[in-house]
Amino acid sequence: MNATATALRGVGLGGVSAGTLTQVGYLARRSITRTVRQPILIIPSLVFPLFLLAVNSSGLDAATLLPGFPTNSYLTFALGLTFMQGALFATMGAGQSIAGDIQHGFFNRLQLTPLRGPALIGGQLAGVTLQGLIQGVAYLIIALAFGAHLEAGIAGVPVLFALSALVGVAFGSLGLAIGLRTGNGEAVQGVFPLMFVLLFLSSGALPRHLIEADWFQTVATINPVSYLIEGFRSLFVSGWDGEALGLAFGVALAVLAFGMWAATTALRGRMERT
Amino acid sequence: MNPFTTRFGRAARAIAWRQLHVMVTKPTLILPSVIFPLFFFAAFAGGLSAVSAAPSFDYPSYTTFQYVFVLMQSAIFGGVFTGFAIAADFEFGFARRMLLATHNRSALIGGYAIAALVRALLVWVVVTVVALATGAEVAGSVGDLLGILAIAVMLNFAATLFASGVAMRFRTLQAAPLIQLPAFLIIMTAPVYVPRDLIEGWVATVADFNPMTATLEAGRALIIGAPAETLLALGVAGGLIAVMINWARTGLRRAEAAG
Numbered sequence: 001m002n003a004t005a006t007a008l009r010g011v012g013l014g015g016v017s018a019g020t021l022t023q024v025g026y027l028a029r030r031s032i033t034r035t036v037r038q039p040i041l042i043i044p045s046l047v048f049p050l051f052l053l054a055v056n057s058s059g060l061d062a063a064t065l066l067p068g069f070p071t072n073s074y075l076t077f078a079l080g081l082t083f084m085q086g087a088l089f090a091t092m093g094a095g096q097s098i099a100g101d102i103q104h105g106f107f108n109r110l111q112l113t114p115l116r117g118p119a120l121i122g123g124q125l126a127g128v129t130l131q132g133l134i135q136g137v138a139y140l141i142i143a144l145a146f147g148a149h150l151e152a153g154i155a156g157v158p159v160l161f162a163l164s165a166l167v168g169v170a171f172g173s174l175g176l177a178i179g180l181r182t183g184n185g186e187a188v189q190g191v192f193p194l195m196f197v198l199l200f201l202s203s204g205a206l207p208r209h210l211i212e213a214d215w216f217q218t219v220a221t222i223n224p225v226s227y228l229i230e231g232f233r234s235l236f237v238s239g240w241d242g243e244a245l246g247l248a249f250g251v252a253l254a255v256l257a258f259g260m261w262a263a264t265t266a267l268r269g270r271m272e273r274t
Numbered sequence: 275m276n277p278f279t280t281r282f283g284r285a286a287r288a289i290a291w292r293q294l295h296v297m298v299t300k301p302t303l304i305l306p307s308v309i310f311p312l313f314f315f316a317a318f319a320g321g322l323s324a325v326s327a328a329p330s331f332d333y334p335s336y337t338t339f340q341y342v343f344v345l346m347q348s349a350i351f352g353g354v355f356t357g358f359a360i361a362a363d364f365e366f367g368f369a370r371r372m373l374l375a376t377h378n379r380s381a382l383i384g385g386y387a388i389a390a391l392v393r394a395l396l397v398w399v400v401v402t403v404v405a406l407a408t409g410a411e412v413a414g415s416v417g418d419l420l421g422i423l424a425i426a427v428m429l430n431f432a433a434t435l436f437a438s439g440v441a442m443r444f445r446t447l448q449a450a451p452l453i454q455l456p457a458f459l460i461i462m463t464a465p466v467y468v469p470r471d472l473i474e475g476w477v478a479t480v481a482d483f484n485p486m487t488a489t490l491e492a493g494r495a496l497i498i499g500a501p502a503e504t505l506l507a508l509g510v511a512g513g514l515i516a517v518m519i520n521w522a523r524t525g526l527r528r529a530e531a532a533g
Contacts, residue, residue: 051462052462055462055463058477059465060322061475062330062474063324066325196313200317201317201321205321211321213321
């Protein structure tokens with residue numbers, strides 16, 4: 001009983017203090033080390049989006065001939081979807097990591113330490129942030145090498161990476177919430193197709209005004225992922241589009257807020273169960 | 275002689291029955307193979323229909339164009355999902371017991387293939403109903419439609435043989451990506467979104483040599499009642515089956531040797 005009480009106090013969800021930041025640092029280092037040491041965590045998130053980019057940019061190049069299509073390069077247009085796809089892999093990465101920690105008992109050992117809840121969540125997300133940045137750099141370099149164009153210029157690069165990291169962390173927090181709630185890697189994997197539904201039922205393949213089917217256009221307009229893709233895309237296609245970027249950062253922050261709330265609630269629930 | 279009364283037939287029927295029973299009693303196993311094709315159909319036919327307005331896109335209906343793709347894709351994924359079931363049976367020890375109990379062990383592959391076909395037929399019925407309800411146009415004759423069905427059945431059999439070969443070599447569900455990835459690659463490097471002459475870049479080259487291209491193009495031609503290259507598609511599918519029979523047989527030998 002006392003041990004449980006101590007554990008619950010240890011992982012309490014108190015305010016951020018210097019101690020909490022130190023704890024975040026420790027867990028962040030572990031999370032980053034794990035990400036770097038296990039290329040299998042990064043490689044799929046690099047290879048699959050780039051493969052889909054390569055296939056789509058060839059297969060859908062004819063779409064650039066449609067009146068009103070915003071660019072004559074489908075490769076440039078499709079990069080928004082690639083960045084978003086990478087972020088969805090971050091969701092899985094974060095969820096799998098915490099689920100693995102729970103399944104292998106590391107989480108139980110953490111409970112015996114005076115670790116705070118925000119430190120656990122923040123630390124776990126450090127690896128996701130790094131993964132998001134690595135992905136962003138790789139996507140950009142490869143796409144530019146194959147002829148994509150960054151209309152926003154060199155000044156757009158930090159904004160692109162900031163949005164990439166923010167979206168990665170936002171969706172990573174959702175993955176963390178799922179991992180904490182289920183405590184099972186297979187269950188986290190089971191959510192992956194749902195993420196793909198969000199990705200494909202968006203404006204990822206065509207601009208919203210060119211989508212013919214009314215129902216699809218409505219779904220794409222409601223789907224927050226459309227705004228994230230359009231934010232990434234604006235930097236490549238139209239340069240500095242304040243509205244698209246504002247919406248993308250706003251949606252990312254909203255997803256992050258929801259994800260952090262869900263992760264914190266799930267963490268509290270898991271503490272009570274174990 | 276009724277093939278189902280031979281030793282091979284009885285064993286294959288029993289294995290197929292078990293697979294289908296598991297599928298019916300655990301809907302979570304069948305749902306992905308039904309939902310994924312429907313989702314792809316919705317995403318492609320709904321979201322990309324504007325592409326058919328591109329110059330030189332000379333196919334009458336984009337919904338029909340994508341319906342044939344989803345039909346062939348689900349034929350392949352019917353085999354892929356069956357491969358997962360085989361891998362799981364080996365991982366959890368059930369397949370080893372079946373190896374001991376079966377006189378002609380090739381019946382294992384036969385049984386799984388029957389189950390894969392039934393699974394695919396179920397998916398095709400659902401996809402066809404949805405496609406017809408959402409505007410897919412069928413102008414082909416009964417013979418043309420039987421041609422599409424024959425191509426799809428052959429693709430399903432080839433995919434099941436491929437997946438069996440991988441599953442029996444590795445005998446673990448961790449080999450799932452090795453089953454899924456080649457299937458995904460062969461599907462996505464065919465003319466998925468537009469006819470072949472509108473594809474640009476490296477995918478255009480790959481599509482020329484991709485066996486999936488011949489089956490897709492023949493299916494798309496048959497459904498609008500303008501058969502073209504049907505024999506080529508049937509030949510390609512038959513060739514795939516011939517190669518994959520050997521692949522599955524050697525996989526079975528590996529599984530037998532592993533005990």
